[in-house]
Amino acid sequence: MVSTSPSDTTSMANTTAITDKIQQGVTGVQQYLRKVGTPNISTFERWLSLTGGSTLLIFGTAHDLLERKISPLGIITALLGGELLFRAATRHCYVYQALGINTAEEVSQAARPHYRQFAKAMTINLSQQDLYHFWNDFDVVQQPISTQATNETAKADAKIPPTREQELQAWQQLKQTVLSYGGYIDFQAAPGECGTEVRAVITYAPPPLGKLGDGLRALMGKTPEQQITEDLRHFKEIMEAGELPSTAGQPSGRS
Amino acid sequence: MKAVCWYGIHDMRVETVPDPKIINPHDAIIEITTSAICGSDLHFYDGYIPGMEKGDIVGHEFMGNVVEVGPQVKKLKVGDRVVVPFTIACGHCFFCRRELWSLCDNSNPNAAIAEMAYGFSASGLFGYSHIYGGYAGGQAQYVRVPFADIGPLKIPDGIPDEKVLFLSDVFPTGYMAAENCNIQPGDTVAIWGCGPVGQFAIKSAYLLGAETVIAIDRIPDRLRMAEMQGNATIIDYENVDVVETLRNLTGGRGPDACIDAVGLEAHGTTIDAAYDKIKQTLRMETDRPHVLRQAIQACRKGGTISIPGVYGGLLDKVPMGAAFAKGLTFKMGQTHVHKYMRPLLDYIERGEIDPSFVITHTLTLEEAPYAYEIFKHKEDHCIKVVLKPNGK
Numbered sequence: 001m002v003s004t005s006p007s008d009t010t011s012m013a014n015t016t017a018i019t020d021k022i023q024q025g026v027t028g029v030q031q032y033l034r035k036v037g038t039p040n041i042s043t044f045e046r047w048l049s050l051t052g053g054s055t056l057l058i059f060g061t062a063h064d065l066l067e068r069k070i071s072p073l074g075i076i077t078a079l080l081g082g083e084l085l086f087r088a089a090t091r092h093c094y095v096y097q098a099l100g101i102n103t104a105e106e107v108s109q110a111a112r113p114h115y116r117q118f119a120k121a122m123t124i125n126l127s128q129q130d131l132y133h134f135w136n137d138f139d140v141v142q143q144p145i146s147t148q149a150t151n152e153t154a155k156a157d158a159k160i161p162p163t164r165e166q167e168l169q170a171w172q173q174l175k176q177t178v179l180s181y182g183g184y185i186d187f188q189a190a191p192g193e194c195g196t197e198v199r200a201v202i203t204y205a206p207p208p209l210g211k212l213g214d215g216l217r218a219l220m221g222k223t224p225e226q227q228i229t230e231d232l233r234h235f236k237e238i239m240e241a242g243e244l245p246s247t248a249g250q251p252s253g254r255s
Numbered sequence: 256m257k258a259v260c261w262y263g264i265h266d267m268r269v270e271t272v273p274d275p276k277i278i279n280p281h282d283a284i285i286e287i288t289t290s291a292i293c294g295s296d297l298h299f300y301d302g303y304i305p306g307m308e309k310g311d312i313v314g315h316e317f318m319g320n321v322v323e324v325g326p327q328v329k330k331l332k333v334g335d336r337v338v339v340p341f342t343i344a345c346g347h348c349f350f351c352r353r354e355l356w357s358l359c360d361n362s363n364p365n366a367a368i369a370e371m372a373y374g375f376s377a378s379g380l381f382g383y384s385h386i387y388g389g390y391a392g393g394q395a396q397y398v399r400v401p402f403a404d405i406g407p408l409k410i411p412d413g414i415p416d417e418k419v420l421f422l423s424d425v426f427p428t429g430y431m432a433a434e435n436c437n438i439q440p441g442d443t444v445a446i447w448g449c450g451p452v453g454q455f456a457i458k459s460a461y462l463l464g465a466e467t468v469i470a471i472d473r474i475p476d477r478l479r480m481a482e483m484q485g486n487a488t489i490i491d492y493e494n495v496d497v498v499e500t501l502r503n504l505t506g507g508r509g510p511d512a513c514i515d516a517v518g519l520e521a522h523g524t525t526i527d528a529a530y531d532k533i534k535q536t537l538r539m540e541t542d543r544p545h546v547l548r549q550a551i552q553a554c555r556k557g558g559t560i561s562i563p564g565v566y567g568g569l570l571d572k573v574p575m576g577a578a579f580a581k582g583l584t585f586k587m588g589q590t591h592v593h594k595y596m597r598p599l600l601d602y603i604e605r606g607e608i609d610p611s612f613v614i615t616h617t618l619t620l621e622e623a624p625y626a627y628e629i630f631k632h633k634e635d636h637c638i639k640v641v642l643k644p645n646g647k
Contacts, residue, residue, distance in 0.1 A: 125349045194349060226367065233366060241345035241361040241402070242327070243279045245379060250391045250399060251272040253260030253310030 039091035040102040046088045053084025116206050118225055121199040122232040123190045124239050131196055131239070133171075135187040140175045142184045170238040174231040178202065181224055198235070200228050257644065258312040258395035259623040264302035265631075267624045272312065275391060275399035280327035283403035285339065289416040290394050290642045291316035292623075293341075293424055294450045295565045297631050298520060299384065303541070304567065306368070306386035314394025315341035315381040316423045318416060319645075321407075322397070330404040337407035339400050340592035341424045343379040343390065346405035357589035362401065363388045377589060394623060396644045408596045411604075417611035418603055420641065421455070426610050427595035429455025429516070432563035433463050435586035436512035443467040443505050445553060446487070447546045448516035449477035451613045451639045452563055456514050457485035458608055469504060471497055473522075476615075476636045484612050493524055498553045509555030518564025521545035527572065534571060541568025551578050562587035613639040620644040 041049070060077030064070050087093045096102065124131065135141050178185055183202035190197045204224055207213060217223045221230075237244050260270045275284055293316055298304050318338040321331050331337070344351050348360040359378035363369055369376035369386050379401075382392015391398065400407060410419050429452050436444055444460045446453050449472035460468045470481035473493045481487040490500055501510055519542035522528065527548055534540035550560050551574050560583055578585070602608050615638045618626050626640040 123349070125347065125352065221367070230367065237345075237361045240347045242347075243281060245343075245362050245364040245388065245401065246278055247364055247389050247391070249276060249278060251256070251258065251275055252308075252312055252391060253258070253262070253268065253270040253272060254308070255273055255310075 039104045040096050041087060041091050041093055042103040042105055045103055046091060049084040049088035053081045053086075053088060055081065057081030057085060114205060115203050117201070117203045119199055119201045120225065120228045120232055121197050122236045123194050123197050124236050125195040126239055128187065128189060128196050131187065131198075137171075137175065140178055140185050141187065143186060164242075166238050166243070170231075170235040174200070174228075174235045177227055177231050181228075183228075198232060200232060202228060256396040257620050258391070259314060259620065259642075260309075261299060261307055261311045261313050262309045265300060265628075267300065267313070267627050269621050269623055270310075272395075275397050277323060277325045278399060279401055280325045281402050281404065282325040283321050283328055283331050283400050283407070284323040285317070285319040285337065285393075285398050285400055285407075286322045287317050287319040287393055287396060287398060287644045289318055289420050290314050290620075290644055291420060291423075291425075292394070292626055292630055292640045292642070294452060295383070295518070296627070298518075298565060298567070300627055300631060301520065303519060304384050306384035306389075308385060308389070311382070311384075311389065312391040312395055313382040314392035314398075315383055316420060316425065317381075317393030317398060318410070318420050318423060319398075321403075324403060328403045331407060331409075335407075336410045336412065338410055338419050338422045338596065339381075339393070339398075339407045340422075340427075340596060341381050342406075342589060342592050343381065343388070343401055344405055344593060345402055351405075351593075354591055354594045356591040356593040358591075365389060380589075394620070394642060394644070396620070406593060408600065410600075414603070415611070417614055417641065418609055419600065421451070421610040421613070422592075422596045422599055422603075424590065424592065425451045425613075425639075426455045426599055427592045428452050428563050428590040429457075430459040430462075430595055430599060431590050432456045432514050432516065432561045433459035433465075435561040436460070436463075436465075436514065436559050437584075438463045438465050438512065440464055441466045442511040443469065444512045444514065445469045445471065445501055445510035445550075446514040446516055447471045447550060448514075448518075448564065449474070449481045449489075450516065453477075453514075453516040454480060454485060454613050454638075455610070456516055456563070457481055457487045460514075461486065462602070462607070467504075469501065469510065474633050476633070477638060480613070480638060497549055501553045505555070509553055509558065511555055512559040512561060513550035513554045515546045515550050515560065515562045515564045517546040518562075519543060519566050519568075521547075521564075523549075530572070540571045542566050542570050544570040544573050548572070548574060551581075551583065554581065554583055556581045557583070559584045559586060563590070614641055616640040618642055619646075 056077050060074050060081055064074035178200050181202045181204045183200055186199040186201060188197045202224055214223060234244055256272060256274050257269055258272045260268050262268055277284065296313060299307050321333050321335045321337060324331055324333060342357040343362040344356040344359040345361040350358040350360060357378050362379040363376045365385055365388055366376035372386065379388030379390055381390050408422065433456050438444065438460060442465050444465045446456050446468060449470050453470065457468050457470055468487045469490060470485065470487035471490045471492055472478050473491055478489045478491060482489050488504065490497060521543045523545040528545040531540060531543035531545055535543055554560055615636055616626065618640060620642050623642060629635050629637040630640055
């Protein structure tokens with residue numbers, strides 16, 4: 001245990017008091033800034049104001065310092081710079097307010113939804129009839145498939161495959177992944193003789209760490225885009241080839 | 256079982272590994288009677304193919320007898336004698352249905368990796384890098400063959416292995432290369448590379464109606480084989496200017512079609528070849544397109560460049576301007592082996608061609624490391640090595 005002298009304790013208490021005060025000051029300023037007014041400046045303008053304001057503030061102050069006297073030019077420049085910095089910080093310009101100008105992006109930052117949307121598609125070399133069991137699964141297929149036949153006719157004519165466990169498994173895997181991200185699946189006839197386009201449309205709240213996180217997750221094969229693509233691919237492989245290509249357990253010089 | 260495994264650059268070893276098993280319901284297990292080393296195997300031997308892992312079993316030209324079949328195999332039976340195509344195809348996707356077998360959608364378990372490199376994944380291949388599926392290959396005593404009802408071709412008794420083995424790869428490869436030239440009566444076809452693929456391209460070009468075939472190489476054994484076996488006019492590129500010679504041989508027009516049967520490890524004596532070698536050594540270029548450049552320069556206006564030679568990555572300083580100005584057609588890709596096996600077997604059965612002419616060495620599996628070395632360095636007059644994994 002480290003023993004402290006009375007003078008140490010006093011200086012420690014002083015230091016704590018000072019840091020507390022600084023913290024209070026910062027919080028106070030932040031709260032004040034938020035109360036100033038609704039944003040009416042675009043993000044680009046904010047950056048311009050930040051750089052322009054900093055420049056003017058620095059030049060204005062430096063001018064007076066170098067001249068060793070306070071000049072009107074120096075003061076005005078510094079004040080102007082300060083005002084630009086203020087509007088950059090608060091996203092609010094009083095001049096704009098007075099003039100009724102608003103250049104902010106349509107949705108304010110707080111209200112902008114942080115969602116991402118993507119779609120992944122695979123074309124399966126089977127007719128819509130062959131895939132009847134799947135596009136009729138309205139838990140995850142929202143739109144009725146565009147076909148001239150009604151559901152009843154399709155049912156009657158459909159080449160209903162023996163409900164093989166693997167096909168259902170692959171479909172369930174795809175469906176669960178899509179639903180877990182709050183998406184849906186879409187079936188459309190592919191042009192010519194290509195078969196049927198199966199498209200998964202996903203909207204999701206992005207996971208942490210932004211772009212850096214995306215890069216790391218992509219390396220591990222774990223982004224939603226990669227997962228959905230693999231599930232779609234497995235579904236296609238099962239439906240067309242009747243199996244998933246695999247080399248699991250094959251011999252090598254490592255075994 | 257014994258198998259030839261890759262362990263790094265110029266490091267092939269024959270290891271004892273477990274026997275293959277049925278993994279999927281459409282699989283079969285083949286006991287291999289004859290196997291071969293391909294020119295494209297030299298690319299991973301030299302370390303130019305990414306996605307290889309130490310211990311990978313290699314080999315994609317093989318044939319043998321079926322010893323086991325999976326529960327959903329309907330056409331093959333135990334005891335059938337088969338040649339197996341080196342590309343693995345499901346038979347049911349858009350591409351297989353159109354006979355574009357080497358572009359199968361459903362045979363690469365590592366399709367996501369291939370997509371990152373190429374945008375889309377082509378078919379899985381035997382014994383050739385995890386980018387193409389990482390399937391254990393056929394320079395071994397046994398091999399597992401997926402989609403056994405789709406790929407393997409049954410061979411009647413009475414035809415020796417050596418006559419039909421090359422239906423697995425090099426004969427269809429040479430044939431497709433010639434077919435891609437869209438040969439018209441009177442045409443002259445120039446072929447760079449007199450290895451086995453080039454030799455079969457020469458024969459196939461004549462089968463398809465070419466008037467003249469000109470073969471280009473520098474190895475005397477290969478040029479001799481092209482001349483004596485293939486009836487080709489030969490050019491030794493170390494002694495003459497290839498482009499000028501081709502122009503003279505064709506009355507100033509240039510060959511109607513040019514086949515690049517060399518690919519990414521092209522060797523040359525001109526400054527662009529030196530440039531490629533330096534860049535590739537510094538890993539600033541993945542492939543050496545020396546032959547491709549020559550073919551583009553030499554080809555007549557409106558002609559066709561046919562590329563069976565393997566390229567993997569990115570090329571530098573390829574005269575696209577010349578190709579555009581001359582209105583050239585490019586046709587290329589991995590062979591759609593399944594499409595050609597039956598028709599080419601017919602040629603063999605009718606006696607119109609005996610593919611065994613390319614074989615210069617028959618060795619045991621244990622001699623595989625030596626085989627790679629002499630094949631690579633063209634020593635001992637080596638042109639094609641076959642291996643006998645289960646004895647003669």
